[in-house]
Amino acid sequence: MSQKVKVWDLAVRFFHWSQLLLIAGLWYTGEEGLTAQHQLLAYTLLALVIARIVWGFAGSDSAKFSRFAxxxxxxxxxxxxxxAVTGHNPASFYMIILLITLILLQLLTGLATFDNSYMSDGPLVAWLPANWVELASDIHKININILLAAVAVHVVAALWHSFRVHNVLTVLFTGKDKTAQQAVKLRHSGWFFLLFVALLVLLYYWQGSKLMALL
Structure with a gap:
């Protein structure tokens, strides 16, 4: 029986699954008009994505963009x-870059979105020209559909790949892969979580108190 090798650190696994939950939560709160909850989730996702981008340059070997580009x-x-590939496969590189780009676009336009309500204004609305705010609002409404479509394609592809080629979903839960041919150099995930929490505190300090008052 093949011995399982740890190929994913906790940081990558936490990012992967919590990102999915946060996107679902953002879609739901946006549809239901839960403004404060929507923005709080958005700041959480922004902190998470920035931390993952940094981890993509300074984290474990399997997390580095340069290793699976x-x-x-x-x-x-x-x-x-x-x-079967240890870590990300060649095609997943493009899906990851697409998803991160779409998420950042959604989050950044959300900061400048006006939604005909005082409580719904993004924090940058007061600082930007009206035409920029209108453009950001339009992009924010359109991009969410593109993002959800990309997520759906990613989920379907992951399910197909797991059943037909390589059980990547289980590997992303456990972090261990029995098909791995060699050990992967992993960094302690504590650095990722330290950065994530620091960014979260900074963003919540910036806008969180205002939003918490609306709950």
């Missing part, structure tokens, strides 16, 4: 004939 040719070749 791939050319378009390599990604297409992989999609034609997928196989």
């Amino acid at each position: 791939a050319t378009p040719t390599a990604a297409i070749r992989y999609l034609r004939k997928p196989y």
Whole structure:
């Protein structure tokens, strides 16, 4: 029986699953008009994404963007004939970059979004020209649908890959992979969580008290 090798640190696994929950929560609170909850979740997700980007340069080997960056040719070749990969596969690089880009666009436009309500104004609305605010509001409404579509594609692809090629979902829960050919150099995830909490405190200090008063 093959011995399982740890390939994912806690930071990457926490980011992956909590990001999914936060996006679901943001969609629900946005649809229900729960303004304060929506913005609090948005600041939490922003802190999480920034921490993950930093971890993508300074974290564990399997978390570094440079370790799983791939050319378009390599990604297409992989999609034609997928196989088990330790860590991210060549095609997932492009999906990860797409998702992070869409999430950041959604969060940044949310900071400048006006929604015909005093309580719904993003914190940058008062500082930006009206045409910028209108543009940000339009992008915010359109981009959420693009983001949800990308998430749906990602989920379907992950499920198919797990059942037909390599059980990546289980690996992302446990962090361990029996198909791994070699050990992965992992950094202590405490540094990731320290950065995440620091960013969260900073963002909540900036706007959190105002939002908490609305709950």
